[in-house]
Amino acid sequence: MSDKDALVFLRLFGALRDAVGHKEVQLPCAGGTVNEALLCFAEQHGNPVRSFIFDGEGKPRRSMILLLNGDPVGDSQITRVEEGDVVSLLLPLAGG
Amino acid sequence: MTTFSEEQIERYSRHIILPEVGGIGQRKLLAARVLIVGAGGLGSPAALYLAAAGVGAIGIVDCDAVEISNLQRQVLHATPDLGRRKCASARETIERLNPDVHVTTHDLRLTSHNILDLVAQYDIVMDGSDNFPTRYLVNDACVMTGKPLSHAGILRFEGQVTTIVPGRGPCYRCLYPDPPPPGMVPSCQEAGVLGATAGLMGVIQAAEVLKLILNIGDPLIGRLLLYNALEMTFREVKVRRDPHCPVCGDNPTVTALIDYEEFCGLRGHTSDSEDTTS
Amino acid sequence: MTRSPDKTIDLRGTPCPLNWVRTKLRLEEMQPGMVLEVIVDAGGPARNVPRSVAAEGHKVLQIESSNEGVHVVIERC
Numbered sequence: 001m002s003d004k005d006a007l008v009f010l011r012l013f014g015a016l017r018d019a020v021g022h023k024e025v026q027l028p029c030a031g032g033t034v035n036e037a038l039l040c041f042a043e044q045h046g047n048p049v050r051s052f053i054f055d056g057e058g059k060p061r062r063s064m065i066l067l068l069n070g071d072p073v074g075d076s077q078i079t080r081v082e083e084g085d086v087v088s089l090l091l092p093l094a095g096g
Numbered sequence: 097m098t099t100f101s102e103e104q105i106e107r108y109s110r111h112i113i114l115p116e117v118g119g120i121g122q123r124k125l126l127a128a129r130v131l132i133v134g135a136g137g138l139g140s141p142a143a144l145y146l147a148a149a150g151v152g153a154i155g156i157v158d159c160d161a162v163e164i165s166n167l168q169r170q171v172l173h174a175t176p177d178l179g180r181r182k183c184a185s186a187r188e189t190i191e192r193l194n195p196d197v198h199v200t201t202h203d204l205r206l207t208s209h210n211i212l213d214l215v216a217q218y219d220i221v222m223d224g225s226d227n228f229p230t231r232y233l234v235n236d237a238c239v240m241t242g243k244p245l246s247h248a249g250i251l252r253f254e255g256q257v258t259t260i261v262p263g264r265g266p267c268y269r270c271l272y273p274d275p276p277p278p279g280m281v282p283s284c285q286e287a288g289v290l291g292a293t294a295g296l297m298g299v300i301q302a303a304e305v306l307k308l309i310l311n312i313g314d315p316l317i318g319r320l321l322l323y324n325a326l327e328m329t330f331r332e333v334k335v336r337r338d339p340h341c342p343v344c345g346d347n348p349t350v351t352a353l354i355d356y357e358e359f360c361g362l363r364g365h366t367s368d369s370e371d372t373t374s
Numbered sequence: 375m376t377r378s379p380d381k382t383i384d385l386r387g388t389p390c391p392l393n394w395v396r397t398k399l400r401l402e403e404m405q406p407g408m409v410l411e412v413i414v415d416a417g418g419p420a421r422n423v424p425r426s427v428a429a430e431g432h433k434v435l436q437i438e439s440s441n442e443g444v445h446v447v448i449e450r451c
Contacts, residue, residue, distance in 0.1 A: 013322075014251065015280050052280055062273035063280075065320075067333060090322070090333070092272045093249030093256050095284040096138045096226040096294075100399070109395045115430060119399040 006030030006083035008037050014091040019049050030083040034066060034076040037087055065090040098123060108150055116312045122150060126196060128309045129153040131218035133206065133234055135186040137294030138224030138248055138301060140172035145302035147190040147197045154190060155218055157202040158182040169291030206230055208353035211237045220308055222246045222301050226283065228275045229356035235260065235268035236353055239344045244308050246301040253290050253325040255297035258316045259304045262344060265317035270338040275360040293325050379411035379447060386415050386443045393419050394426040401432060404450045413443045420444040
């Protein structure tokens, strides 16, 4: 059962940060999976954020690196987020 | 053992003094062959420091001419070089800095057809390209040929850098298995970049290449270094090799180079398969 | 009794740090146990070279001053 007030932090980079306007967002999504937290975030912001994070089949894009408290997330549909956790969404940079 | 000239002893004295380098290490540098992809924001500072260090053979790949907007960060080139081929300009700057360095210019666009022969001529590759298809192409070619690769990317005030050594850690595809959809990650042309960010990341790449040649220190294998110039922070992310990686995994499914423009969604295919080849 | 050197190099007139650089390069070419003698100027060189030799892990066997320079005898370790 998730605590409605328990906050998870999403740390954003690059285009995601630009789209949202903040480098960190707080979500009341603790107790679920990383994937559920991302869905919660996408619901809040709609497109383009949703299309940045999820592909056409609703799966998280493999063009970003997901970290939970600094460590790579193995399977976002299994890994759970607890209160106070930080999920980072890293995007690649192509500039050179 | 090759003897240093008097001039080389003086030129490289600050290297030779280092316990981790010495004359033995300096000879390794002079014998090394490094390919730099892109004589731009990353390639410029990297080339300068690799040349100053005495890397004996440097290959430069670039198919562009010097434009004025380049000069904000591409420090291999100067105002009198405007309009010149970047390769030619790069070679001249490097040779002026250090005549010990033999520069080979590759004034061409890297493709699946030419990269393998090119990479075979060098020991280490440094990716300073500016687009996703080339980054995946260079990664795949290096994994397939077993060549160590220094990878970095920049945008606005941010940079990412890592060192890829096939067989010892993750490759670029382990980090980012899929390229971002077109338009999601803007180019420096669209979003801008702080010149010094390019300088800093390119020099980190040079340091990594030198460490690989000298076989000293801890290169960024399995580590992605994130830099933010505005916050002045460095973050390090541990990244693991993916045993299911299609290129470097236990059972690779990508064993030949592919069409990277298509892979990155830049071919312009429509849903009813109308081909629009460039 | 100091062993007689396997090699001697005259580095009088060579300033710091080049005197150490040349000493180091010569030591690299020698096998462990061999003995190198370097002749350096008095003053800075006579202080700096032995210190660098020791910091690099080699043994300074003897330092002898004369009117014609300072003789530093080193065992390559």
